[in-house]
Amino acid sequence: MKARVHVTLKPGVLDPQGKAIHKALSGLGFDTVERVRQGKVIEIELAETDPARARESLRQMCEKLLANTVIENYAIELDG
């Protein structure tokens, strides 16, 4: 079973990366860009066929390791 975990900064948390990308894009002449935020995607293949169990296990992975829940949110997406 394949899954994707999206990790994004919580709203209001400073995103230096996004800020720098925004500036760089403007510098390159992409002047329609209004806002940039950067996040992570973690693709995980699981030896698990039960979606409910997979989701629960992914949730635990996020809480324990994949996301820094102090400043980040996460979203889990299961394939198929």
Add this chain to the structure above:
Amino acid sequence: MKARVHVTLKPGVLDPQGKAIHKALSGLGFDTVERVRQGKVIEIELAETDPARARESLRQMCEKLLANTVIENYAIELDG
């Protein structure tokens, strides 16, 4: 208009982060994990209403800056 750019490593390209996450997850007892790859999502808000133009402009951003096409693939996702 909101867009999301997914940047992922090309298949076969070494992914130290993915590897380290995999190892850490196994160490935490998540033993059903078979493969982990890490990528980036860049969320961009554009002052642009025409989807075709938005897509073309995002494609150029990817080619020029957002992805290193020697080692990375990108995918563009437009909202709405």
Add this chain to the structure above:
Amino acid sequence: MTAPPPNIVAEHGLSGEEYERILDILGRAPNHLELGIFSVMWSEHCSYKSSKVWLKTLPTTAPWVIHGPGENAGAVDIGGGLAAIFKMESHNHPSFIEPYQGAATGVGGILRDVFTMGARPIANLNALRFGDPNHPKTRHLLAGVVAGIGGYGNCVGVPTVGGEVNFDPGYNGNILVNAMTVGIAPKDRIFTSQASGVGNSIVYTGSKTGRDGIHGATMASAEFGEGAEEKRPTVQVGDPFTEKLLIEACLELMATDAIVAIQDMGAAGLTSSSFEMASKGGLGVELDLDRVPCREDGMTPYEMMLSESQERMLMVLKPGREDLARGVFEKWDLDFAVIGRLTDTGRMVLRMHGETVGDLPIDPLAEAAPEYRRPYEDTPEAPAIAPSAVPAPDDTGAALRRLLGSPDLCSRRWIWEQYDHMVMADTVQRPGGDAAVVRIHGTTRALAITTDCTPRYCQAAPHLGGAQAVAEAWRNLTAVGARPLAVTDNLNFGNPERPAVMGQFAGCVQGIGEACRALEFPVVSGNVSLYNETNGKAIPPTAAIGGVGLIEDLERTADIALKAAGEALVLIGETRGHLGASLYLREVADRREGAPPPVDLAAERRNGDFVRGLIGAGTVTTCHDLSDGGLAVALAEMALAGDLGAQVTPPEDPALPPLHAWLFGEDQARYLVTVPTSEPVLEAARRAGVPAVRIGTTGGDALTLPGGQPIFVAELRAAHETWLPAYMGETPAD
């Protein structure tokens, strides 16, 4: 303006009595914004209300001191028209909540304190205390803090050259992250926050203001309870890239005549920076909050004034220099806005959307800031432990290996290799020695820098512990051949409202003061962090001392690495074999007790001056001060650094303590040096009244201690280098 309900007052951490005082000052009830401002300005963090009475007792002057406490950082004259500017500051609570960002923003904050004064930062150090290695959070906190310090310091391009680390269960719920920065400025171009010139523009630059860290300053002053996790969203994220730009832009503008006063926005952000500038200048300010660069839409005046967004600066410019300044900051892609002006009203007036949203008198607020002489209880005296009352080890070599591999003494390589300790290409002595040595760029002179504190001594005997921390810092500077100049301190304690904690605080400060006076080593800056406790349990008192010294000639310095076989080992200072509160007692005999070693400041000074003289004369080839683990550990460290062995024979002396006490005792005021021939040095010591004795010879690939088998240096290295990487889960193949 409507009065805030009582629960709101309490939530702002203000006591009923303090609130009464606010009513008196304003002659009316404060609105929410004003209450917020009082609350941060009168928080422990900003007002030093519990500590001030004691801090005033510290010696702060010397002929070479340019600015003592009271400025953003202390400044001392280092000759050549230059000043060294330095300070240490804690970021304990934020680092416990989010170790990476907490530590990173700690580094960012202390860097700003230093470059605000016109100095280019040249070195960072960090004094860290973690809980029991077996505590479930320790590993994660250590990994995050080290990565955060490196992540920030490496990116701004300031070398992280030293520090210290201890582990103790007493820090399980409250780790300590104390960051120190040293910078160099032209002596005649030091900038302060004292505003002047009615009508002058107040300028905001750096990053935009967001909603982060609102009430960070009050959080840093509140004891942790079970609900601490809920405070998480107040964590700030650091942007070292912007900090680097800010350093370069500020230094570029400082080279012109545009700046009247400048102040970084640290704790309590825009509030305390604008307040401080006006208050020091005896003036008023008027701020137009519509002009504050904001990261988010719809920010309220309260949020803007209390935000602790990082990487921001406030300046007062000379009339007509706005465009010049704007040009510099725009070149560096930084936000720039004239947000107000100085007035002669003595008031802080805040406007938004054409309305007055806050109006406070500046002097009364500063002068009426609470100041408490809190009740205190002296720490009961710990019993002295006779050397003979401590059992000898079964095997001296095994005891030494054990000590060298213990969490408090093992190699910190795993940490400092994550720090760029060489950027700027002036690091002459890298981490691992007694003090870092950083060359003054373009010269053959250098600064020596160290941080020191032995919390187990402070806990057993606060007064002595405070003095010992200063003495050890002074000794570490001396051991590299530097003339110690001044210190910065970072006083980390529990809840000052508890008399026992206040007693620890008072004791440590008195000890620091005494040692600083005796060693002519004044305190020029510092920071106090109180309420480091969880559920009523305070941390061990931790009075971290950052010391800075001057090396006049890089050809005349010493390091700890043994250089050549056949040299004489000479022990300087008196050895009584004091084992109370020692690491031997803790790690080998498993006992945490006893009075720490006495600190004889006269002996400290005499022995240190003698050793510095030897180094200056080029007499010694190697020098190491003795501290944790005593003679045996110091010698092992010298052997490891030089990859060379030594043979030790104790002197024939009827007063010699038991062998294990001689080897592992932690008597103060001692150094171990190597010299090609011992006689001249012993003779000079006799003349100077300094105890000195030859204890052995360098050579071979093993260390031979009396009463034990030779131990290969390679074996010692394995013991020394293994613990930390193994603890952090690293296998050699990684």
Add this chain to the structure above:
Amino acid sequence: MKAAVIVFPGSNCDRDVQVALAQAMARHAQKGGGGGTPTMVWHKDSDFEAVDLIVLPGGFSYGDYLRCGAMAAQSPVMKEVMRRAGKGVPVLGICNGFQILTEAGLLPGALVRNANLKFVCRDVTLRIETSQSLFTARYEAGAKIRVPVAHHDGNYIAADEDFERMEERGQIAFRYCAPDGTLTTAANPNGSARNVAGVFNETKTVLGLMPHPERLAEDALGGTDGRPLFDGLVEALS
């Protein structure tokens, strides 16, 4: 010789390399050559005076956000650097400079996060793979030198066919090795493929390397193994 050091926002080894080069130029002047100091060129300058050598220094250009060197590779000055590199003007990229050169396509391959994910700052041993270049002429092929690394993303990767071509043309400049010269995993600080520490372009006029020769080019700093690189350049280009 005239040299230019490009300064990007976030560069932090610009002064270090300027000093190392200036010292090499001073040594050359003592032997009768011309001295001087490299000029600093701001990243927003799309043109600068004619020089014999362009240096891209270490640091964290644009914070190393997104990917190390990615934003710097797109800055105005890089168009000009690429134009001149195309004409054969020698370009040296150290650490972040190496990352910028790969991002700009002036060098093959890419630099990704260190295998153990940690920043690493320590001395390493390098094996000189060839002395047949402007940059390494003052070293002997096979010689071992000690210089520091300090980076978070120095893990060099390239496609196998790129590697074949590079090996064939002698484009590998330095490799991480044990003190005896063998290519071990333990001697490799970042997991780089084939222990690669530095590579040339096809004409060997562009060199990128992760280690910092400018940090050990002076006795006072504990070593001078980095010096021959700068001395060789100054001599060849004066």
